[in-house]
Amino acid sequence: MEDKHILELYWERNPTAIDQTVKQHGKYCASIARNILENEADVEECVNDALLAAWSSIPPKRPENLGAYLGKLTRSKAIDRWRALRREKRGGSAVSLAWEEIEEVIPDGTGLEDAVLKQELVQAVRRFLASLSETERNVFLCRYWYFEEISTLCTRFGFTRSKVHSMLHRTRNKLKRFLQKEDLL
């Protein structure tokens, strides 16, 4: 079933929308959650939470790309759950490592509380992504949005491990310079 028909089901408040969403985008959402959470039961719960959030937010929302919208919901839910778990135990998962890599260029400072500053950062991040080449951007997003393992990136792009590492290193440095230029660091 096409996404536009699934969206119609949401707007009609037809529960079949959930089944169709799982069929169409379930694997994609689960793969995002699996990159962040280690436990399969957590993954399942996280996807269920994302589906519930989609059910609660559509309508009024009508996302242009349903898959990406669900992906965002899943990532957000998974990060929340990961944070809760991290309080208990900090492990060497892909998300922990990705977090540490970002901390190398963005030193731990006071978290942004101001909604306006947060929105400025979102806009800056969008501009930064637009400034990257397609390959750099895809590798960067796969690592820091999808939290994919380096080995997965090697497979996905056909790069050696050293090539992935050096590309990410260069992009993180670009990010640092970009944020400094924007007075965000």
Add this chain to the structure above:
Amino acid sequence: MNANDFLSALNDADEELIWQAGHSGKHAESEAVWKRPKAVVRALLAAALILALSATVYGVGELIGIWNDRWLQTPASDPLQVVREAILRQVEKDYTISVTVEEILADDLETQKLLAWEPDSVRSMLNGYGAKPKALEGKQPEEVKAVYARYSVVYDHEKTFYRDGTLYQYFYLVRNADGNWEIFEVTDAQVLAPSAGTENVAPSDCEHLTDASEEAPSAPLRSAERDYSAAIQCVTEMIQKWEAFEDVSRVRIDEAAFDPERTEAALQRLRGSTLAAGNGWTEAYLKTHIAAITVTYTYWQDSSPTTETATYWLLQNPVTGEWSNSDITGIMDSAE
């Protein structure tokens, strides 16, 4: 600001870019999807042609026999014996010239996967599981068994178009009401090594009913005996695809070859590892489905050439026969 703020802000990146990244770098996969229908059409046309020719030669009655082909089995208390006998009884079929059992093993990991078949749960839908076989309904763990078998078979190709040679297959068994084991499902037989020049010829020194497993210890196929050209092609095609990246103007493959030493090293490393256990890679599977390919290539960025030598580790899908470096290259890379 801290890393947390940045990674949260990243969540609000342009949805199209996120979607694009999540589906990037998979050129080979998408091409395969589009090529598949053509391949299926070709296979169906070929099958139809064979059927038409066979019907002319043997008559329709013989063909119905082929399509209703079943494993001949006698339920028994020993599941390995049930499988062994079922394989050996292939010789009772008029298209089988000879069959030799080489290795039969109960596979606990495969059994666990079989037991984890949960078709009605959300988790199963997410994993893309198919319908659960009825034979598994209501069965306790001790009533289910997966058995790996490797055997050599020679078919009469005037009577069947089955592929022969050294094959392997998984047999799935359950205990029946009498407490005996019986086969309820088998996977497709996969060719480990095709028979060479034995088509249509009954080998003079070959017994028609042989069970070699008693006399000879398990003898895994040595790497040198296998054809790794498909694995090499998989790697070279993957590297050639870098030309699609906007910052790479040209890619040249200088040398690519199967690397027996690194293959053996990978096997040693994976043997008994949690990685192998977690992925259900059995010893029997790894012995014959892993390959290290070492490749030297040159690529041009801004007219400047860079030559590198790298090793890719690949695993072969036992069902489709396709090679992929999924999961394994990064792990072996970091171990080097």
